[in-house]
Amino acid sequence: MRDFSQDHRWLSINTATVRKSRGQEVPLPEILDACARRGIRAVSPWRDQVAATGLAEVSRQVKAHGLALSGYCRGGMFTATDDGGLKAADDDNRRALDEARELDATCLVLVVGALPGALAGKAAHKNIALSRQQVHDGIGRLLEHSRAAGMPLAIEPLHPMYAADRACINTMEHALDVCDALDPLPRSGADPEGPPQAAALGVAVDVYHVWWDPKLREQIERAGRERLLAFHVCDWLTPTRDLLNDRGMMGDGVIDIPRIRGWVEEQGFEGYSEVEIFSAQDWWQREMGEVLDTCIARHRSSV
């Protein structure tokens, strides 16, 4: 397991973590500058933040700073009530894929969607099995473009509390079932001593979403290096006061993050540890510099 205590070379900042500073939106260029000034080598930006600045300008700045992208947030939201909706999702996902490629991201992260309309408070139906089928089919269609573009797709299983409105893939096991069905890896014939085969489809492991799962270690082992495309960290607070925007800084909650990172690294994962914290009442109310400095300190002490 890599030693993170001496530096922060493997730290990545998901830009949602500092989306706001003292409650005010921060433009993406200011976030990128602030990260680069601190020797942070990687980020994972959100599409809306990129769009607000302009893709070309963000791409230029990322290259100028020499920043890597540990992921691009996000594609997905594959579910809909009619063919037009499914088609619109397909089109939008291909644009996300193109943006990820332009920014040379490690992967496009997928938040797959759930019951159509639920995020707006009014689910169009209650058939989660139908949503899961639409997600499966949508990933399958996007995968053709992903392979052509050489841009892997990372399914992010979200915590089951988001099953209604954000993502109906809620466990590593389910995510890997989809991976294996759509992107089988010909492991049996491969040279076991050779390099791992590249997977076009894998998973983003966010400790916030999966820490509770009694099958987590087993499923991380099942994923293997080929399918472990991203590793996200924050912490689970007790009490958690909001289902979406009350995530904790690493070390402030109950997740044994080093243990989970150990399992991921046992599989050969050598990527960045990406901090993704949504925190309306706490961290988004603080000054961006304090938040980034705390991320660096906690990356060393608590990840």
Add this chain to the structure above:
Amino acid sequence: MRDFSQDHRWLSINTATVRKSRGQEVPLPEILDACARRGIRAVSPWRDQVAATGLAEVSRQVKAHGLALSGYCRGGMFTATDDGGLKAADDDNRRALDEARELDATCLVLVVGALPGALAGKAAHKNIALSRQQVHDGIGRLLEHSRAAGMPLAIEPLHPMYAADRACINTMEHALDVCDALDPLPRSGADPEGPPQAAALGVAVDVYHVWWDPKLREQIERAGRERLLAFHVCDWLTPTRDLLNDRGMMGDGVIDIPRIRGWVEEQGFEGYSEVEIFSAQDWWQREMGEVLDTCIARHRSSV
């Protein structure tokens, strides 16, 4: 599948649903009277409500009304930081078992506990595997008394959002793994045409906690009639504004309750459908009679 549309003979009221009326605590005798007046045949009371009135008085009233108990809430909370804590939990659970027997409950429902201290906001450690081992061992010890008393234990897998502070058994699969380890059923030698064997240890299926699980149907089939000891209903609201006390009335959320009830009844479950709603801002603010009448109506239309 039973037809619930014509009457409410299979309705049970978990007394937490009407714990408050217009925001004021309601004594258990008033709840029992109000249920009996409406022809509700079963309830599931909470220990603190029973204690406030006195076990003997509650027992007398339950018998006078001819009320069945679809369960008794609750035992569990098996985790602790030292032997004294584990022993105290054992003692308390045996008392709960005795109370359940005095009230002739169908089962003692177990909310198994999680990281010690987390419910008070300060977890003593982050080792959820240790908590799970303590739960396993604690259920094993209680099971001896359960068998002697003829009072089955129903593990209630809670939603994963409660894994830190309330219950570290969060899926049907995990609950049934514990059941099979501690209370193996000698199915292989049993007469397949004979009556189902009684299990000392089973599960309480609450749709709120398990509706999202892609393996739900498979695990309900695995549980079989022997292990399906209780069936709880309410609904998942979008948005959900609070992790604990924002549960919805059946029909107001996104859970396909009849589908899940169908799966449970396919296994031969013939028990009550128990309404358990924690709703600080909505149903606990209404008048108890209105809430009970709504439970009856929704039991007919949406369960």
